[in-house]
Amino acid sequence: MLPLPMPRLDAAELFALCSSTAKTKADRAALQVLTPDVVNAVAEYESAAETQTLHTLKHLRHSPGGPPTGTPPKTKHAPINRALTNGYTTRMVPEGRIGHSAYLKLRSSAPDGKCSLCGHITAGTLDHQLPKMLYPLLAVAPSNLAPACLPCNTAKGDVDPVDAEQQTLNPYFDHEAEEYTWLRARVTGPPFTATFHALPPPEMPDVLAARAQFHFRRLKLADLYVSQVGGAVRVDCQELKDWGRTPPEVRDHFARKAELWSRSGGRNCWQAALYSELATNTWFTTEDYLQV
Ligand SMILES: [Zn+2]
Numbered sequence: 001m002l003p004l005p006m007p008r009l010d011a012a013e014l015f016a017l018c019s020s021t022a023k024t025k026a027d028r029a030a031l032q033v034l035t036p037d038v039v040n041a042v043a044e045y046e047s048a049a050e051t052q053t054l055h056t057l058k059h060l061r062h063s064p065g066g067p068p069t070g071t072p073p074k075t076k077h078a079p080i081n082r083a084l085t086n087g088y089t090t091r092m093v094p095e096g097r098i099g100h101s102a103y104l105k106l107r108s109s110a111p112d113g114k115c116s117l118c119g120h121i122t123a124g125t126l127d128h129q130l131p132k133m134l135y136p137l138l139a140v141a142p143s144n145l146a147p148a149c150l151p152c153n154t155a156k157g158d159v160d161p162v163d164a165e166q167q168t169l170n171p172y173f174d175h176e177a178e179e180y181t182w183l184r185a186r187v188t189g190p191p192f193t194a195t196f197h198a199l200p201p202p203e204m205p206d207v208l209a210a211r212a213q214f215h216f217r218r219l220k221l222a223d224l225y226v227s228q229v230g231g232a233v234r235v236d237c238q239e240l241k242d243w244g245r246t247p248p249e250v251r252d253h254f255a256r257k258a259e260l261w262s263r264s265g266g267r268n269c270w271q272a273a274l275y276s277e278l279a280t281n282t283w284f285t286t287e288d289y290l291q292v
Contacts, residue, residue, distance in 0.1 A: 084136035115149035123147035
């Protein structure tokens with residue numbers, strides 16, 4: 001997870017902007033009436049996100065005057081929820097629409113335009129921390145929209161948090177998770193095999209530790225990170241072999257890389273985890289790096 005500063009976009013202004021071009025006059029009027037509810041919902045959401053209690057916001061699933069989104073679309077209240085989510089799907093996402101510049105600004109807010117959830121793939125979408133289909137009042141709330149790649153967004157899905165632990169990490173609110181090294185790589189062999197694991201240290205607060213593990217599992221990060229290892233390691237090993245490096249030099253090389261990646265990509269980026277493991281793996285640094 002890449003920690004991000006809070007978006008510098010005003011939630012009420014963005015909501016007003018996205019509502020201003022709603023398809024019908026009735027929708028525009030209905031959305032305008034909901035402005036105070038949206039502002040309150042965003043304030044409640046941000047307060048709960050700070051205290052890791054998003055699972056307590058079930059009352060926000062109801063847009064005022066209507067049932068929660070997700071009820072059959074034929075119910076008489078469904079149109080207002082659809083009007084709210086349309087603010088995102090038809091007025092922020094499509095190129096040329098009134099809210100698209102805000103969409104682009106949010107989508108590119110992580111370093112190098114990366115996905116803030118996996119920290120690796122380019123962000124091609126925005127992820128709703130609380131799903132818009134369940135929380136329509138938060139459909140265009142900037143602090144509920146984090147830059148994400150499609151695989152992470154799809155894997156996360158429209159899941160409503162059921163308790164404090166089963167929530168993915170939030171790039172805007174969970175900076176504390178990056179104060180602990182919880183991503184670890186393990187290398188075994190022969191043949192060379194790398195795996196990744198979420199192993200929070202004992203000193204990491206319990207809820208945050210459980211969330212880091214949930215985040216890692218839910219977004220299938222083990223598979224993503226493992227798929228990157230071969231290419232990265234082969235180049236290093238070939239170079240070290242060509243230079244005739246000794247095992248201690250090989251260890252120093254990977255320890256240095258681990259430190260550099262930890263500083264540039266965060267202590268829980270897959271590169272920092274992998275190189276840290278390679279630097280301390282005796283089998284790898286004495287034998288296997290030569291088997292390129
Ligand atoms: Zn991702």
